[in-house]
Amino acid sequence: MSDKPEVLQGTLALMVLKTIEAMGPLHGYGIARRIEQTSGNLLSLNYGTLYPALLKLEQEGSIASEWGVSENNRKAKFYRLTRAGRKQLDKETRDWEQTTAILARFLAGSQGPA
Amino acid sequence: MKPLRAWMLRLAGMVPNARRERELADEIEGHLQMHIDDNVRSGMSPQQARREAIWKLGGVESTVEAYRERSTMPFLENLLQDARFAVRQLRKNPGFTATAVLMLSLGMCASVAIFAFVDAALIKPLPYANPRELVAVFETTAGCPLCNVSYLNFRDWKKNDKLFSSLDAWSYANYLLRTPTGAQPANGTRVSDGFFRTLGVTPILGRDFYAGEDAPGAPHTVLLSFAAWQNRFGGRPDVVGQAVTLTEVSYTIVGVLPREFHFAPRGSTEFWVPLNDPSAFYGGCEKRRGCHSLFGVARLKDGISIQTALAGMKVIAEQLGQQYPDSNRGYSADVLPLTKVVAGDIRPILFVLLGGAGLLLLIACVNISSLLLVRSESRQREIAVRGALGASPSRLIRQFVTEGLVLVAAGSLLGLALASWTMHLLTALIPADKMNGMPFLNDLALNFRVLAFAGMITLLAAVLFSLTPALHFSLSRSREGLAEGSRGSAGKTWRRLGSKLVVVELATAVVLLVGAGLLGKSLYRLLHVDIGLQPDHLATLQVTIPNTNLTNERLIALERQILNRIASLPGVKSSGITTSLPLSSWSIASNIRVSGRPSNGERNDVPERAISAGYLTALGAKLIRGRYFTAADDDPAKPRVVILNEAFARKYFPGEDAIGRQIEYEGSHNRMEIIGIVEDIKEGQLDTENRAAIYVPFTQDWFASFNLVVRTSQAEQSLMSALAATIHQIDPDIATEAAATMTSVLDNSQAAYLHRSSAWLVGGFAALALLLGVVGLYGVVAYSVSQRTREVGIRMALGADRASVYQLILKEAGWLIAAGIVIGLASSVAAATLMRGLLFGVQAWDLPTLGAVATVLALAALLASYVPARRAASVNPVEALRAE
Numbered sequence: 001m002s003d004k005p006e007v008l009q010g011t012l013a014l015m016v017l018k019t020i021e022a023m024g025p026l027h028g029y030g031i032a033r034r035i036e037q038t039s040g041n042l043l044s045l046n047y048g049t050l051y052p053a054l055l056k057l058e059q060e061g062s063i064a065s066e067w068g069v070s071e072n073n074r075k076a077k078f079y080r081l082t083r084a085g086r087k088q089l090d091k092e093t094r095d096w097e098q099t100t101a102i103l104a105r106f107l108a109g110s111q112g113p114a
Numbered sequence: 115m116k117p118l119r120a121w122m123l124r125l126a127g128m129v130p131n132a133r134r135e136r137e138l139a140d141e142i143e144g145h146l147q148m149h150i151d152d153n154v155r156s157g158m159s160p161q162q163a164r165r166e167a168i169w170k171l172g173g174v175e176s177t178v179e180a181y182r183e184r185s186t187m188p189f190l191e192n193l194l195q196d197a198r199f200a201v202r203q204l205r206k207n208p209g210f211t212a213t214a215v216l217m218l219s220l221g222m223c224a225s226v227a228i229f230a231f232v233d234a235a236l237i238k239p240l241p242y243a244n245p246r247e248l249v250a251v252f253e254t255t256a257g258c259p260l261c262n263v264s265y266l267n268f269r270d271w272k273k274n275d276k277l278f279s280s281l282d283a284w285s286y287a288n289y290l291l292r293t294p295t296g297a298q299p300a301n302g303t304r305v306s307d308g309f310f311r312t313l314g315v316t317p318i319l320g321r322d323f324y325a326g327e328d329a330p331g332a333p334h335t336v337l338l339s340f341a342a343w344q345n346r347f348g349g350r351p352d353v354v355g356q357a358v359t360l361t362e363v364s365y366t367i368v369g370v371l372p373r374e375f376h377f378a379p380r381g382s383t384e385f386w387v388p389l390n391d392p393s394a395f396y397g398g399c400e401k402r403r404g405c406h407s408l409f410g411v412a413r414l415k416d417g418i419s420i421q422t423a424l425a426g427m428k429v430i431a432e433q434l435g436q437q438y439p440d441s442n443r444g445y446s447a448d449v450l451p452l453t454k455v456v457a458g459d460i461r462p463i464l465f466v467l468l469g470g471a472g473l474l475l476l477i478a479c480v481n482i483s484s485l486l487l488v489r490s491e492s493r494q495r496e497i498a499v500r501g502a503l504g505a506s507p508s509r510l511i512r513q514f515v516t517e518g519l520v521l522v523a524a525g526s527l528l529g530l531a532l533a534s535w536t537m538h539l540l541t542a543l544i545p546a547d548k549m550n551g552m553p554f555l556n557d558l559a560l561n562f563r564v565l566a567f568a569g570m571i572t573l574l575a576a577v578l579f580s581l582t583p584a585l586h587f588s589l590s591r592s593r594e595g596l597a598e599g600s601r602g603s604a605g606k607t608w609r610r611l612g613s614k615l616v617v618v619e620l621a622t623a624v625v626l627l628v629g630a631g632l633l634g635k636s637l638y639r640l641l642h643v644d645i646g647l648q649p650d651h652l653a654t655l656q657v658t659i660p661n662t663n664l665t666n667e668r669l670i671a672l673e674r675q676i677l678n679r680i681a682s683l684p685g686v687k688s689s690g691i692t693t694s695l696p697l698s699s700w701s702i703a704s705n706i707r708v709s710g711r712p713s714n715g716e717r718n719d720v721p722e723r724a725i726s727a728g729y730l731t732a733l734g735a736k737l738i739r740g741r742y743f744t745a746a747d748d749d750p751a752k753p754r755v756v757i758l759n760e761a762f763a764r765k766y767f768p769g770e771d772a773i774g775r776q777i778e779y780e781g782s783h784n785r786m787e788i789i790g791i792v793e794d795i796k797e798g799q800l801d802t803e804n805r806a807a808i809y810v811p812f813t814q815d816w817f818a819s820f821n822l823v824v825r826t827s828q829a830e831q832s833l834m835s836a837l838a839a840t841i842h843q844i845d846p847d848i849a850t851e852a853a854a855t856m857t858s859v860l861d862n863s864q865a866a867y868l869h870r871s872s873a874w875l876v877g878g879f880a881a882l883a884l885l886l887g888v889v890g891l892y893g894v895v896a897y898s899v900s901q902r903t904r905e906v907g908i909r910m911a912l913g914a915d916r917a918s919v920y921q922l923i924l925k926e927a928g929w930l931i932a933a934g935i936v937i938g939l940a941s942s943v944a945a946a947t948l949m950r951g952l953l954f955g956v957q958a959w960d961l962p963t964l965g966a967v968a969t970v971l972a973l974a975a976l977l978a979s980y981v982p983a984r985r986a987a988s989v990n991p992v993e994a995l996r997a998e
Contacts, residue, residue: 029145033152047145048172051138052184059120059184072151076144077137 012053013062014096017089020063020081027068027076028054054079062088127186128194138181142174196516203517210489214482215525217886221478222529222571224879225471227536230564231555232464235457237563239554241374243314244413248452249420251281251410251427253445255717260448262406265392267442268306270434271410277426279415282309283408284377288819289360289385290660290849291346299658299849300342302360302385303377309386310337310371312413319343320354320369323388332390336365340373342384360385362660363394376553378456379409404441404705404781411452424449440781444717459864460552463872466949470629470879473622477883479575480622481890482521483582484615488897490514490583497587511584518580526572533568534560548867613926616887616894617934623880623887624938624971625945630880631963632946632953633873639955640869641860646795647696648734652856653830654695655837658819658849669818670748672844676822677726679840685828690729691812695821697863700798700805708766709776709785718780720762721797721807730757730792730809732825738763740773740790747789747811755811756786762806763791777808786810799865801954823856830855872952884974887934892978895927899982906986907994916987923986927979934975935968942967 019034020026026034031054032047057063062085068078081089127134146167153163171177204211242248252260253267263271268283275281287302307328316322317337327335336358338347347353357364365387377383389408392400399405414423427447435442454461490497497510537558541549549555560568659672673691680689704722707713727743738760747755756777763772776785794804812820826833838850860866899906906919946958956963 027144027148028141029148046172047149047170048177048180051141051177052180055181055184056120059123060117061119070144070148072148074144074147074151075140076148077141 011096012049013057014089014092016050016053016057016079017062017081017085017092020079021086021089025068025078025080027070027078029076030070031079057085060088061085124185124187125190128190134185138178142171142177146171146174193516196513197520199513200517200520204520207489210485211521211524213889214485214521215528217478217481218522218525218575219529219532220882220886221471221475222526222568222575223532223536224882225468225475225571226530226533226560226564226568227540228464228467228471229567230533230537230558230560231540232468233561233563233567234554234558235460235464235552236453238557239378239453239457241376241554241557245453246451247279247414248313249278249412249414249423249449250452250455251412252448252450253406253431254448255444255446255719258719260450261445263408263410264403264406264441265389265400265408266403267431267434267445268408268410271427271430271447272306274430274433275412275426277415277418277423278412280308280312281410281412282306282312283389283410284309284380285389285408286380287385287387288658290362290658290847291385292359292362293346297660297847297849299851300360300384301380301382302387303380303383304387304389304391306389309411312411313377315371315375317369318372319351320367322369328388328390330390330392332388334363334365334391335368335388336360337386338367338370339384339386340371340375343370346384358385360387374557376556378551378553381550381553382547402441403438412449420449420451457552457554459868462949462951463868466629466872466952467875467879469945469949470626470876473626474879474883474886475571477619477622477886477890479578480615480619481886481893483578484890485893486518486579486582487586487615488893490586507587511587514583514587515580518578518583519576522572522576522579526568526575530560530568545862547862613894613898613930616890616930617937619887619890620931620934620971620975621938621941623883624935624967625942626876626880626883627967627971628939628942628946628963629949630873630877631967632956632958632960633869633876635956635960635963636952636954637866637869637873640800640866643796643800643955644794645696645800645860646735646793647856649856649860651826651828651830652733653824653826653833653837654852654854654856654859655822655824655834655841655850656819656852657822657841658851659845660818660847660849666750673726673812673820675844676841677728679844680822680824680837683833683836683840685826685833687825687827688728688732689822689824690732691726691820691822692729693724693812693820694797695823695859696733696795696797697800697859698797700802700807704808705780706777706808707780709778713780718766718806721805723797723807723809724812725809726812729812729823732823733795734825735795736793738791738793739771740788742790742792743809743811754784754786755789757790757792757809758788759792759794759804759807759809761794761804762808765806800860800863801865801869830857869952869954884971887971888974888978891927891930891975892981894930895923895979896982896985898926899923899986902986903989903994906989907991910989910991911995919987919989920983923983924976924979927975927983931972931975931979935971938971939964939968 015035015038016031019031019038023030023034028050029047032045032050036043036045054063054065058065058079061082063079064082065077065079068076070076146164149167149170150160150163153166154160158166168174238245240248251263251271253263254261262285263283265283268281272281282305284303284305287304289300289302290297291300305323305328307323307325310316310322318340320337323335323337326332338353343349343353347356353367354369356367358367359365365385371386400407412423414420424447427449431442431445431447435445500510501507537560541555541558544552544555657676659669677689677691680686700721704720706718706720706722725743727745727747730737730742740757742757743755746752758772766772766777767775772788772791775788777788778785792809795807796802796804797807798805822837824830824833824837834853838853841848841850854862861870902923906922909922910919942964943959946953950958
């Protein structure tokens with residue numbers, strides 16, 4: 001497991017938001033599993049780190065939570081996207097795409113002459 | 115917005131919340147259950163499934179911890195924890211804590227309270243619009259540097275001036291207010307029409323005086339002060355338009371001035387009247403250009419400096435001097451900031467007091483610093499242990515800083531509360547008539563400037579008290595804490611720094627003591643100045659006669675009647691009348707010339723008092739030559755006579771016999787024959803030089819308001835009510851006020867009052883400083899003794915006797931005391947030179963004072979060191995060594 005890359009600083013929030021957008025209201029465990037699956041099990045996610053991240057997003061008003069019951073009848077807190085969260089997701093997606101595009105161009109450029 | 119919202123939530127999260135904790139536990143439990151379910155489904159054993167789930171989570175505890183950190187503010191949380199720890203530490207040592215907090219709050223209280231006075235009196239004494247633009251304008255001659263301007267000159271100034279946006283004038287007026295219960299004296303002020311617009315004050319009710327309302331002959335109108343409106347008219351809103359009778363003249367009330375308005379030079383004014391009656395005052399003297407009765411006040415035009423305005427006014431005065439040489443030659447003009455004129459008297463005193471309070475604060479801070487040093491010295495071991503157990507240096511320093519901050523916070527809050535109380539106490543101690551002259555002190559408050567000042571002190575103290583132990587810590591960290599802290603060698607840092615601090619304390623205490631001593635001596639000298647009269651057994655009373663249909667003959671008859679009736683009162687030995695009591699002012703003056711001497715146009719303005727025949731006898735003045743007035747001199751038909759004071763005779767008739775010679779008012783040819791010379795009576799303030807003055811018979815020139823002076827063989831206080839009653843028997847409409855004994859007139863005179871209050875306050879500071887300094891010294895010596903117990907034990911075991919132990923300890927203390935006293939004496943001469951303006955009859959280097967202070971301090975300090983030295987000498991060597 002240790003050879004898998006850790007979650008990049010700052011990207012976890014984006015992943016959480018995107019996951020909730022794609023899946024609808026979801027509990028912490030579900031979000032964690034989904035992120036791992038989506039990454040094709042390439043990412044090593046310490047599930048524990050997810051909860052402070054969720055709390056931060058909730059404090060910032062991007063997501064809201066309420067108690068519910070999971071598919072196999074376990075009590076769980078479900079997180080859903082708020083309107084502000086949707087806006088944040090759009091913005092961060094755009095920013096991230098721009099960053100990766102720039103970085104890709106750099107990497108492509110430095111490959112040529114070498 | 116988002117970070118702010120998150121921040122607020124986290125701040126709220128600092129409050130412990132059981133529900134949130136429970137929900138978190140539930141959520142993590144749910145998480146684990148779901149994970150375990152999944153794992154079991156994929157074929158793991160229940161134990162394995164659980165272990166894997168927890169491992170994947172990264173541990174339950176650390177998750178909860180990370181979550182908590184996010185939900186609150188770890189930094190603040192730590193700070194609170196530190197603060198709680200600090201409070202616990204400080205409570206473990208209540209003696210140290212109480213001493214430190216008390217000392218800081220004392221220093222804080224003194225400086226904040228005094229600063230509040232400085233703020234009220236010097237920073238914002240004028241409750242007017244743009245007070246910086248306001249100036250006072252005076253006429254000035256050699257004999258009268260800040261003289262009143264005459265009515266006609268004021269009119270010409272106003273016509274010619276280009277540098278003021280407005281120029282106005284005011285003048286005293288005393289009225290008799292007619293009330294249903296008889297006439298009551300009331301203070302008024304006559305002002306030119308734009309006076310309130312110049313100050314930037316608008317009535318809260320009715321209207322201001324309109325332009326031209328001060329033209330002679332304009333209708334009689336009056337503006338009420340807020341207090342007069344409340345007290346005399348019950349605050350009724352329909353007061354505007356009503357009539358009020360002031361000294362038999364009916365005035366229409368046109369408005370009421372705001373509550374916060376005050377005008378310090380006329381603090382007790384109830385009635386503000388336009389200056390449209392120049393013939394009604396001072397016997398119509400205002401119609402003459404030489405009659406100086408007004409005070410000028412002006413607002414500078416934008417961008418015009420006081421110097422420019424002064425130059426402009428001088429030019430105008432010069433032109434007037436050429437135009438009207440008889441009255442104006444030798445007169446120029448002066449322009450001063452109004453603030454300075456209003457609060458000029460108490461300005462130097464407040465600065466001295468602020469300096470004194472600052473020194474007290476310094477002593478307090480030094481004292482606390484050395485306490486903190488001792489404390490951290492004795493905590494070496496604790497710190498070393500905590501360091502060894504893994505506390506990082508920064509964490510330890512943060513602990514010191516927090517402790518300092520907790521101390522400072524407690525001390526400052528207590529100090530602020532004390533200051534607020536002290537301010538009320540001090541203002542309550544100011545008598546009402548003094549308060550009338552300083553109405554700005556009513557605005558005394560813990561306003562934002564005072565709080566900012568307090569905040570600055572707090573900040574400085576916080577830096578000092580957190581840095582001292584932190585510095586000590588970093589200095590001593592190079593040493594082996596555990597070994598060093600064990601016992602034996604007394605703290606080197608302490609020896610190096612701590613003990614030297616007490617020298618600063620002692621020196622500061624010396625400075626304050628010398629200051630107090632000099633001010634006290636000044637006060638004594640002031641109260642024992644030769645005032646040329648015998649103040650004991652002398653009662654005084656101000657009498658005002660309504661001036662309806664008052665003729666010279668009727669006034670003389672009334673005076674005679676009053677004096678005769680009073681003479682028959684039991685115990686009365688003699689009585690008399692004067693236009694102005696001694697110790698008031700030298701400035702009510704006339705321009706005098708010795709008859710027969712050529713005049714080269716110079717002015718000889720000498721104070722003049724109109725007195726009745728028995729006045730000088732009643733005062734107990736000393737006649738040098740000639741005679742006093744007799745009743746016969748009162749007759750206006752007889753040749754005019756005059757009595758000189760010694761200063762006049764010396765100045766104008768040096769080496770000659772003045773008796774029988776004549777003097778005259780400049781410009782008149784009414785000669786007065788000199789019939790007597792009296793020893794100088796202090797007509798002005800106690801701290802002024804005697805000036806040439808003349809006394810003329812009261813009825814040669816009559817006044818409707820005068821002061822009665824009565825000498826009695828009984829206690830003068832008992833005479834007061836009888837005096838007023840006797841006068842009211844003659845005519846109930848005659849107003850009497852300001853009944854006082856001459857002793858109290860002397861004690862309460864402006865100069866004595868100012869000197870007394872500053873002497874007492876600085877004396878109080880000095881007493882506190884002495885106490886703090888001695889306590890500080892005691893602490894230093896006691897600590898040094900406690901550190902040297904083993905050394906003393908060894909010495910005694912080796913045969914040293916008690917005397918040599920005393921010597922050992924007292925020698926160390928003696929050096930500190932000597933250094934403190936020497937440095938202190940040198941600094942106090944410098945400090946006293948700075949405040950020599952407040953000293954009277956005593957030099958800054960007054961040797962008896964310096965000697966007395968040095969002795970007092972040396973004795974107190976030796977006593978403070980003797981107590982611990984005694985303890986050292988009574989050490990049992992066996993026990994001292996065993997204890998080690």
